[in-house]
Amino acid sequence: MFLNRIKSLITERQPDSILWNALKQGDRRAFAELYERYYRTLYNYGYKLMPDTALVEDAIQDLFVDLWRIQQNLGEAESVKFYLFRSLRRKIHRLAEKENRFLSVDLLTSPFRSDTTPEHQITEQEHEQQLVRQLAQALKQLPERQLEVVMLRFYENFKTGEIAAIMGITDKSVRNTLHKAMTHLRENARYLAPFLGLLLFFF
Structure with missing residues (x-):
């Protein structure tokens, strides 16, 4: 040992x-x-x-x-x-010779846990996988700048000032862009409440 x-x-x-x-x-x-x-x-x-x-x-x-x-x-x-x-x-x-664009979105790690029966766990896993796919689709519908801010903030855990420096914009622009992105997701993806609740907790 x-x-x-x-x-x-x-x-x-x-x-x-x-x-x-x-x-x-x-x-x-x-x-x-x-x-x-x-x-x-x-x-x-x-x-x-x-x-x-x-x-x-x-x-x-x-x-x-x-x-x-x-x-x-x-x-x-x-x-x-x-x-x-x-x-x-x-x-x-x-x-690059053309504007940057996003064609893929990483999937969020699922926040769900279950201590119930194996059958129930399988059902929950299938449900959360569906939510993950839906979240990915919802994120892809965001404008490019909003998506990048969301990815840097919630997937890479950068702070507002760091995101501003990475993207070459102001702190205020980062906050405004993030606010618009979260508003869009709230209005257009209400079925994703379990995931959005986690994001909004940090927002």
Whole structure:
């Protein structure tokens, strides 16, 4: 047990801030760890902005090449995730020749739980899966900017100021856009009350 504890400490996930500072010192392993840690998340976000696999992959590669190239000039990053999202968005817009658009929406993790019979659990699971699909459809009907704000706020857990910096808009615009999105969902997707209740709790 003691040896297992030592092993877990050795292999413990390093905080982003530690890896970032190590990257600034030229640590290749820290660079590789950040790449592996964020590649999939960045790809998912980038593909929502521009559903072009090659373009998104090129943007991510360019982003990390730049990180390594300017490593010694990197500043402090309170949130590495925020820095990477903002940088990727800028690169995608530079690479893209047309307006960004959303063609896919990740599904929310279901908030439902059940301690009843297996048959009842199956019924509830089918019901919540239907709600998840309906929520995805409702989100796809939002204007592009509203959808991006919702995704960054509720799926990626960014704060208002961070969303504003990522998208290049003001804090007030973020709040107004989020308000419009939630109003639209309330008015046009009343059957999604279980999910909207969770979102509105944070809103």
